[in-house]
Amino acid sequence: MEERNAFYEKMDKYYKFKSTNLNFVHFQKNSSFHRTIGRSPYKALFGNDPNIRLRTSNLPSDLLKKLITEEDLKHISQIKKIKKRSIACSICKAKNNEIICQLCNSSKKNTNSS
Structure with a gap:
């Protein structure tokens, strides 16, 4: 059995x-x-x-929705390269050195200005 x-x-x-x-x-x-x-x-x-396209990548779908420019994608790759990961972004939970990462901060500004 x-x-x-x-x-x-x-x-x-x-x-x-x-x-x-x-x-x-x-x-x-x-x-x-x-x-x-x-x-x-x-x-x-x-x-x-x-x-x-990015849909074929292994990035989470909620993160893909936030990507607007190529600079946003570069920012994500920089976050992954950071060795010191003591703080996580309070919005997307990506570990970096900031309380709110630049990508979430810029998308938050775009949402508020609309």
Whole structure:
């Protein structure tokens, strides 16, 4: 009985991995340069390279909604690079050295001015 449960647990983990990562693997394969055709299969089929947007990143959706400019994205990457993380932003909970991070502060100003 325990062997059967272990088998099903392994199968469950495999299918969860497969279902969440298979699309990514297909995308990687289809957007990689193919030596024989001289372009990626995606470009051969659709005529252009695939658009890669922030929605395909691993950023939380609530944080994606706050990103307006490229500088906002750079600010997020800087927050991740900060080694000293003693304070968390009171709005988005991102750890940084400020009580309210610059991104939340700027979006708060934009909301208040509207």
